[in-house]
Amino acid sequence: MNGFAALAPLLFLVGGAILVLLLGTRRNGGTNSVQAAVSIAAIAAAGFSAARLWGRAVRAFGGQLRFDEAALFMTFLFLLAAAMAVLLGMRYLVRHAMPRGEYYGLLLLAACGLVIMTATINLLIVFLGLEVFSVSAYALSGLNRRDDRSAEAAAKYFLIGSFASAFVIFGLALLFGTRGSLDVHQLALPETGGSSALALTGLALVVSGLAFKIALVPFHMYQPDVYEGAPTPVAAFFAAAPKAAGFLVLLRILVPHFQTGIRNEAIIEFLSAVAVATMILGNFAALRQRNLKRILAYSSIAHAGYMLIAVISGDPAGLLFYLANYLFMGVGAFAAVIALGGPGREILDLDEFAGVGRRYPWIGGIFTVLLLSMAGFPPTGGFLAKFYVFSTAVRAGHLGLAIVGVLTSLVSVYYYLRIVRIMFMKEPERELDVDTENPAVYLVLFLCLYAVLQLGLFPGNIITLIRQATASL
Template identity: 40%
Template sequence: MISASEFGWIMPEIMLAGWGLLLLIIGGLTRGPVASKTCGVLSVIGSVCAMYFTVNLWGGNQEVFNQLYTIDNFGTFFKGLFIAILILVSVVSLRYADREEIGSGEYYALLMFGVLGMMVMTSSHHFVTIFIGLEVMSLSIYVLCGLLRGNLSSVEAALKYFLLGAFATAFLLYGMAMIYGSTGLMDVADLKKFFLTKQPFSATMFVIGLGFLIVGFGFKIASVPFHMWTPDVYQGAPTSITAYMATGVKAAAFGALIRVFFTAFVPFQFGWSEIIWVLAVLTMCIGNITALVQRDIKRMLAYSSIAHAGYILVAFITGDRTLASSMLYYLMAYSFMNIGAFTVVIVLQKKGDNNSDLDSYAGLGARHPFIALCMSIFLLSLAGVPPLAGFMGKFYVFSTAVKAQYYWLAIIGFLNSVVAAYYYLRVMMYMYFRDTIGEPGTADKAPGYGLVMLICIWALLHMGIFPKTFLLIAQKAVGIFS
């Protein structure tokens, strides 16, 4: 029996769903620049209200709706991260979406619905609700990717993401079905008890199902060899949506992956960790090596995001629930680094031009010193240079591998970080040590862009200089697994 009090535990989700429907109505009744700005401002206000309700859930521990949905620090951590991403992307979109003429009520509503799906994914411990959250998130992003209707690459990105996303979702769903067929259970907590009590089950069907789960989640986190969609989709999608996907979607997939595997499949950690070991090495190496030859900044950041998924998998492999906080810390830092970097890309892009060629960054330090400085900070953090958050994130992740005696994995990760530094520093070299190539481009200096860049820089410096505060939050979030 569902009680009315249970709805109080899902106020952030209710807020986003209701506010998104309101924006759909407003978008259907009004059009034009004023309507776009109004919807953008309302989106920011609604997101801030959702953040307020989310913060109030911290410390709560409750299962609702017949145990299909859970409220705990792990889910609340990710809800806060998703809403922070939503706020930053919405602020960036106040100018960008209006400039590209995509800033309707539908645009901001889909951003909210996407975050709603992310929340459901990471707060569910039942396969059915995880799948529902995944579909809500995915369907929203399929549409968002193709909003630049006059741009062929945007339409191609949406179609490619839809087709490959549907294919990966089928693997994930079939994996869930195989595990259910093997054990008769779909709740991850019940699966944990089932395996610990050594109940009989079909091992062959279970192993196949587990493999399909890894394939499905691997697509969403863009790990090799399930990464082929990433550069084309990231390059073709509106840049604000690229930032949204590179951070929110990846964090949601990792959140669901951690909850499922660190709860249900811990007894089989040795088996699946060997598979993830190979995926982590391939993801780091191929992501970084391919990024070396990219001339487009968005494609470079796409391959960079693939490599960063490999770094996070390094900590995931250990299966040590007490050390899982390093993954959450890294996801926080990664989100601010990428949103900041993609904001700079947006600032330097022209209306209707979704490209970001490396040559357009030549001489940026002389033309726009503040923008070049911001981009340098984001790139240095991505490279893992102290005292920025990227350094501490990699330090915690590789330390986790060393503590679990995965020494070779830590060494491979460190060497990949050195390789990655080359293509990050190459962009800085173009900005400061190359003359402007061709006609100098202009920068779109809307106040919202500067605000987002400064917030991201503050977060990266604060997390890098005072990491223990954020690591403690992450440790409390993963405390549910101990």
């Protein structure tokens, strides 16, 4: 297997980004649909070339680029998220007079960064991939230049993200200094000695940096502001994709430690405290929000807490299944927000949603199913995902975590169902100006609905894929 086959998914993404950016400079080639089509084609080509790598254990550049099945599974998730974000953006960009070529180009580069981050076991490459994603993400969240909140989101994300990067790079320096390598397999902590404490500090710094990106409490503060201010298709992309990448890296770092068993207790106790804080704070803070995008932001923090339980109980399969589900729930929920928006203006305040479910039963209905899936009702994928995670936690001896998870899920039912109640039970106060000429968004909505039901009712196929993926870790 030569290096080019392994590089192909990345090359297609970067090439597509450059092509879209160049098209934007031409007067005729720069129409919105052409640019979107080129982006989708690049994503599809990347997906196809990634699918060809499945089951072939591809390594290139002395193992620095390493497409194992777990990385490929994640790559498919990122590409799906990026493709859906392209579709969601098509009409939204025109409605809000946002720069188009740059949106598609930066989106492709962000997806490329996430792929780089997961397709390696070398933490230096992880850091570079993280930076490629982050830099694109800062710009993406500030794209809506007519809205001050968008600029605020970009500035906040940039400052906090720079801190997180500094944490990671300082941790990497300590790890490299004590262990002499940045390969995750070489990082298992030594038994005793002075370098053990330094290595542990380095590990803690790297994990904190990742926690920023995943938005685990106490590193979550920026997330609601970024989700609220960023353009909604961008928020849809942020909802699941960076979390998925962060969690896979976390898993890769922690699995060798769990295997050697040194300092296991300390790591697990620390992560458990973070998980409990994340679940409780995410869900309770969401109760008090009136802005739909902020509710979804806090709900995504809470979901990160549930996913962390899967990491703690050493259950990569449960984690990947949860991530796949959350991808569709998260993107779908933001797609519903976009579908209910008007020209030049989005409806975000909960009270304004009064009666939209009756006026637009299809959008309201799909939104309801997605919210029920987030809350964990059967027969949706959200239910199965939570069921797997909590039952594995109980079997692994983390009963307390599972109980906190179930209780906070019950709390979350309140704010998810409140949205449904306002959409269907309340009388509309005034007629809403909803832009219904938006077929690409409806496509995304139906795709998410289908995926959530498929994952909930017939999860067999995807579980087979996930088994192969986790076997490669």
